[in-house]
Amino acid sequence: MILRALVSVVRVATSTDHKVIGLLYGFTSLTFLLIGFLLVLLIRWQHAFAGQPLPLVGGLLGENAPGGIMLPEFYNQLGAMHGTIMVFLGVVPLAVGAFGNYVLPLQVGAPDMAFPRLNLLSYWLYLAGGLVMLVSFFMPGGAASSGWTSYAPLAVIAQDGQTYWLAGMLLVILSSLLGAMNFITTTVQLRAPGLTWLRLPFFVWAQLITAFLLLLAFPALQAAAILQGMDRLVETSFFMPSGLVVGGQIVERAGGGSALLWQHLFWFLAHPEVYVLVLPALGIIAEIIANNTRKPLWGYRLMVYSLFVLGFLSFIVWAHHMFLTGMGTTISAFFQATTMIISIPSVVILSALILSLHGGSIRFNTPMLFALAFLPMFGIGGLTGLPLGLATTDIPLHDTNYVIAHFHYLVAPGTIFALFAGIYYWYPKITGRLMHEGLGLVHFFGSLVCMNLIFMPMFAQGLAGVNRRLWDAGAIYTHAQETLYLNVPMAWAAIALAVFQIPFIVNLFASLRLGRPAGDNPWEATTLEWATPTPPLAHGNFARPPRAYRPPYEYSVPGAPADYTPQGEEGA
Amino acid sequence: MIEWLGMPVAASAEAADVDRIMALVHWLMLVLFVGWSTFFVYVLVRFRRSRQPVANYHGARARWASWVEGGVLAAEIVLLAFFSIPVWSARVDALPAERESTVVRVVAEQFAWNVHYPGADGVFGRTDIRLVNPDNPLGLDRRDPAAVDDITTINRLNLPVGKPVIVHLSTKDVIHSFALPQMRIKLDATPGLVQPVWFTPTVTGEWDIPCSQLCGLGHFRMRGVYAVLPPAEFDAWLAAEAARQ
Amino acid sequence: MEIPYTAEIRPDTGLTNPKLGIWLFLASEVMLFGSLFASYVLLRIGAPSWPVQSAVLSVPLATLNTVILIASSATMVLALAALRRRSLPGYRLYMGLTILGGLLFLVVKAVEYGDKVSAGLLPSTSNFLGMYFTLTGLHALHVVAGLVVNLFLWLPGAAMWRTEPARFAGRVEVAGIYWHFVDLVWIFLFPVLYLL
């Protein structure tokens, strides 16, 4: 009995089937999302009631919270690890590792990924990296505490946790690089006959560009991590200038390094990375909107071209994170300009998605609701990027909660919503059953309200000049006093947000047995993944080799028998 | 607009420029967001399934969409070319003459702001990291003649109103960020670099100096205080300090 | 289930999967070494002083290593050519020589490292030495990885020759592309670290 369970576990954990690997990615990354969320709940409570014992969990934190009162050291670990886990172990593995793995081969009509074994290796590297990150919490000195940005010299002189962070990142990076290779090769080489470039679903395009970003941007952080590792382990001075005095002690190093070098290398990755966080989300949204408006996407080509522009430009805007490091006019002018320009393709894609609604016959099911909510949320996040992108207005806003609010609108009610939408949308293809609508609605409206209650006030705090990464949320500053009280409702909203995830988790597991049987194509969708049997065949996905005869979103074609004409259906 | 944004009082000559752009860009954002949202809500209501049973294959014939996008770009270029870049260059290139200005050194460390006034002779005394100790955090070499009249304080930056101030910013250990919210200035103190930042206080008052870059476990409490005083009061204070040190 | 185009070429792209794969991987490798090289330049420009590199490092040893590595690249080409000639023995010979070259390179490198360390020249001594050890060390790691692959293709992997010759030749070709890249990186590092 136990043995059989063990065997099946091993079989799953060593399968090279892209669908199984996709699900492994899915569960691991969801678990990490949950962990990242729990960490930040502590932060939110701490911000509301700094210096007071944490209820319930306070005792469990041991020497991190003597008497249940959180230490600043531990607060910094929470912040750094929340960011790291959410970005590198939660959202990207879910958006790319899980959705990319499961859906992309199906949408291009491939039997599997181009390199199935490499695919499995990617997953194991990712898991290993994630575990290294987690164990670091239990090491002396705890986890990394220098922010997800790990700025040197702080990170160089930090506790051992930082070394684990670097090791974990190197594993995750390797995993992503192999993954990116695999996705690109699969898309280029394994497209079904008739599936020409401009017949690819937008989701595939988004994943393809994302893969290129990962492939070409991640090596910069790889290099940076190696250099910081050298600085920490063999005492080189790549990021250590001469003449530092830490805690009254002169730092005995060769010196001559550059603290800004780290920032350049880091942001050269991290800006493209933020588009990695959003492009797959846009892909998911596009699929769901086309399907639930029952009409083709508006300006499909325009959207694809915008993706290219976005992908290219994202490599030349990185220093907008460094305006206040003492940048001269010319360089800042360049990066302000590129930053303003890069907002245009995003505007184009967003407008195209909104215009796609026009003339549609809109069905409001749970996936569609999440997809629709994504648009204004992304709008708020994106628009607030503009004052940050102008160096002058960045002066008062840099490193305040305004920045935190800016990007959380993009990643939390933005990307996370898109990921939820994707789960509700593809669940029936994966399990053969639909998720429960009622629970879905509770999950949706609850999350939408709470997210805004948490992040909207941060704009006010940021404008008032309240900084981010503060253990006491700025309680000692006079200019923070007017907006301090907001942290209390924000804390409760965060807890409510957690509560509203319960219907989702229940739904996710209960629907496996109780969900309404879905058949092969419950949403009456056109793209190729719905032409597979449900679930797709373990070997080769498709019952008979697929072929594409038309563009991806042929909904409501005038004179067609049904309001949708599958891409793989014989004919013109 | 700017008053709705609830930013700290603008107490320097340069603040107005920053605030003007802040207001403009937020107007742009507001207009775009309201515009898009109205359209968004309209289509959701107008094209719901019950109202529109059959979708229109061709969808919107939206010429104006490209106009909107063009408009956004135009607005951004204007903000950039006519406001942000000129103001920025004014902020970083037009260093006022040291003679007409109050010049101070600010040296950040975990977790405090060390302030160094040149004193009557207007010359900063020699400093040496080997001299750094708890009572001499700057490592100021008092044997150096230029150093005798120097004045050092911790977490206390007093300035005269109505006269340019030049701060030569540096740090002893990790990256910190020197921010005076009411002056609308902020600059990272980067190890290995000494960088100038300047402004002209126009309003007297006493405010906080928040450290704005994560610099370790004490980041949250790395708070300094700065006071903009009437010139007479400032000189009196300087004299008193000089006498004490 | 068969993945298409693992061995045969896809007409419209003109590529096999492994070939596209390796080129993509090398693209990321270029970015990796590119970033490190950029860091080297930035540090060197920013540094108050920089040692005369050729005086610190041993140019003769490095020249020797350059020759060895280029030779091993050549034998790699011959190994593939032999396979194309359907001659397994020829392949065995040249691949063997390639592996030998790789090993020699590592031996020389080890000697070089030994000299430095015994002379008290450590990565922590100066950023130049730090960069030297980082770049050459990372390159050496790539050599080791290449050796592992080549060893596999030399002995156990060659069994595939009997069953799927085309696929095996494909693998050797891919291994070759990687090996030439490793060679290329060295040819780049040599002047940058030893001469300039």
Ligand code: HEA
């Ligand atoms: C998904 C991730 C994501 C995305 C897409 C973006 C998009 C943008 N970001 Fe953001 N950004 C981050 C994630 C992201 N960012 C993160 C994580 C940080 C902080 C890192 C850290 O310091 O820890 C950051 C920080 C950051 C900074 C540094 C701030 C500082 O530290 O001082 C800047 C400055 O230029 C910036 C600018 C921009 C701009 C101009 C865009 C533009 O691309 C935005 C373009 C989009 C629009 C203009 C919206 C258009 C939409 C509509 C108009 C439709 C509206 C629809 C309806 C109303 C229905 N971002």
Ligand code: HEA
């Ligand atoms: C993708 C990136 C991402 C995401 C999704 C989030 C999500 C959230 N973040 Fe995070 N955050 C960052 C990236 C992200 N964050 C980064 C980079 C920083 C900067 C760190 C630094 O300063 O260095 C940061 C910092 C940050 C701060 C500032 C800390 C500080 O300044 O010191 C705060 C404060 O409130 C915060 C809050 C939240 C909240 C409430 C959410 C919520 O939206 C969380 C929502 C999560 C869920 C809804 C979970 C869904 C999962 C499930 C339901 C699991 C189901 C599980 C199974 C089935 C097994 N974040």
Ligand code: CUA
């Ligand atoms: Cu000093 Cu933060």
Ligand SMILES: [Cu+2]
């Ligand atoms: Cu950015």
